[in-house]
Amino acid sequence: MLQVIRSAWPLLLGIILLMVGNGLQGSLMGIRGGIEQFSTIELSVITSAYFVGFLFGSRTAPGLIRRVGHVRVFAALGSFISAVLILYPTITEPWAWVLLRVLFGFSFSGVYVTAESWLNNSSTNENRGKALSLYMIVQMVGIMVSQALLNVADPAGYVLFVIPSVLVSLSFAPILLSVTPTPEFDTTKAMNLRALYNTSPTGIVGMFLMGFAFSALFGMASVYGTAAGMSVAEISIFVTAIFFGGLVLQFPIGWMSDRMDRRKLILFAGVGGALGSLLGLAFGGSFEMILVAGFILGGVSNPLYALIIAYTNDYLPRDDMAAASGALIFVNGLGAIAGPILTGWLMGNLGPPGFWVFLAANFTLFVAYVAYRMTQRVSLYEGEGDYDAVTYAPLTPSATPIAVEAAQEFYADNAPPEQDIAASQEERVDRQ
Template sequence: MIRKLLPISALLLGAGFLFFAGGINALILPVRGNMEGFSAFSLGLLGTGWAVGYVTGCVITPRFVAKVGHIRAFSVMAAFAAFAILASLLLISPFAWIPLRAISGFCFAGAAMIVESWLGERADANSRGRVFGIYTMVTLAATTSGQMVLPLGDSAGFLFFVLGAMFYCLALVPTAVSSSASPNPLAKVSLDIKGLWKNSPVAVFAVFMVGISNASFGTLAAVYADRIGLILTSVALFTSIPILTGALVQIPVGHFSDKMDRRKVLLAIALAAILVDLSFILLEPQSQLVNMILIGFFGAAIFSMYPVIVAHANDHASDGNFIQVSGGLLLVFGLGSIIGPLVSGFTMAQIGTSGLFMTSLGAHILIGLYTIWRIAQRAPVAAAEKGTYVSSPPARASTPETAAMQVE
């Protein structure tokens, strides 16, 4: 296996730099924006801007790469991502940060697609699953590390904006010096709501709601933690622990998902998420320990929903259509991600910090109710016809190329 990893080690290093920078970028903006007195609604719009850019990047990048090539396209993405975070340092205003965050989302999606395409091309059929697993570990570790560096310096200064830009630039080095041939064209997906709905209504509805919930948390978790009085180290932990617990529970969730009706597994996860939502709303915990325990359970729930939904949709997909189904669901998730931070930011501005989990609560209740109704309407997929559950990184870090790596 080591011999197989050596040829892609540079690409994995580039991915690590990219996601490390992304982790810094994702956390420094809400932390610094909250310090500057930005409203919760304005900070929520940062998440909306990111989602708009990310979805657009997933759609447009394949055409851009086809015209200029993988290396040039990746260099452009890294350059503009570095520009966006540095411009955010110079223009400290929500009116500037929202479109700059959209640029970041576009560039991050494009860069991730190119790296994943390259990895998929360099891995053979026997090692693809292991390569995907290692890639997922690298991206999760890099994202978490990027968030955890914030307590090491002054968020009120320029350090983390510059550091993020530096690592965006470092990310382009492995691809720029690569002597290997460019991989095949990137996976193209289109948003066919009618086709996706016909394939699996519960998957479309649930993934849209998960987009609302997860993007709300991803955008405003740091704001919530800061406003309840947690110190910066705890704020970073509050945003990082859910990613790690979400990754850890995917093995047992996947086991049960393969053994029983995936919709029942989704329902159980939604009920668990509802309990955690209510705990935050009713208890209003101030203790650091209680917050960390609850947010760990929250992450385990919200970050395990997406792969269950995709696996269920793929159980109903025709042969050869898995990438289109998975990619289409990713775009539906993106649409929910556009709406979620907008709603949660407005709710937090109106009723306070609990507005974040009230938004999630509404989304999770709707997932549970609709899943119950669909279970009553449609028989489960026969065990012999089910595909295999595949662990996934958080959907905000997934692209159509992620789906291609999983199913090829």
């Protein structure tokens, strides 16, 4: 871990500043939108627009980098981010915020792609797992720190938009002025969605539903807090609880995933998400219980993303692991786009409880599907007792194809021998 910090500290410092800026504006959108009297459905579309831009950016940024290089893409997209942050309080119209959020999501995705390719280049096969862990920790810490900044100024003014603009601008200095060489850049062609579904139906469906959950938690938590009458301080604590849960439970769940049937762990985590949602729905009037519900939901949602990737890889040959990353991210992105709109529609009809109803329905559907699939396929982890699952690598749902491909390289390097995987797959056939 110390070796990774020594070699990549400028990059990690830049990333944490980026995450502080992104986390601050993400929560600020819901609070300021409420002040501007945007409707819940308008705020949900604004939230969804970020994920539209992010998905589009994650698919086009690699081409931009290949054409003009890392440094130019990084600097250009960083300028767009700073400009968008300043424009938010200048043009307080829903349609304008939708367009700005698309551009913001696109730009941030491109910046992440660039930064993650540098991080992947600075790591080796021996320390790539540690680099991914450190990257995930930096992301989570950055978002949690950003929530405290919500309380330093009036959200009805300009200061809270200027702060993330400055932080994002400053984040480029340690990265661009470091001596880290520009990496070679290449991406793997994505696997066909049908082929991946045939290999792991749970992987595809699970990633889609986790896109629902993550976008609702990340994008709509502040909208819910505003609608529920929370103060700015309470909203900041609520969002912090969500990401703190993801940070605290990521590693215990990862540890368990390497030591038990991953399908059962996925099922148990989904049940935890459903119970956490019902807890928030039943005790929505208690701020303390809302914090507990947020901690539980964040604690299962973030690890589930990486857990589903690890589970999918258990059914893939080494050579197909990297190719599967693009398909998994695309499916997750589609869910992330739809999630806020469905949440906003429910909140528009049911009021603030619609936030919890959406999450409860999503996790219940997730649990039902995983339970159904457990009746259709013999477990890869039980029976002969001679199969070792691929090692778990921590990732967050905001990871771009570069970070996921880096994780896939880590999985491939730590996978059991190819012949063992093939033998396991031949012996464990579906029950039709």
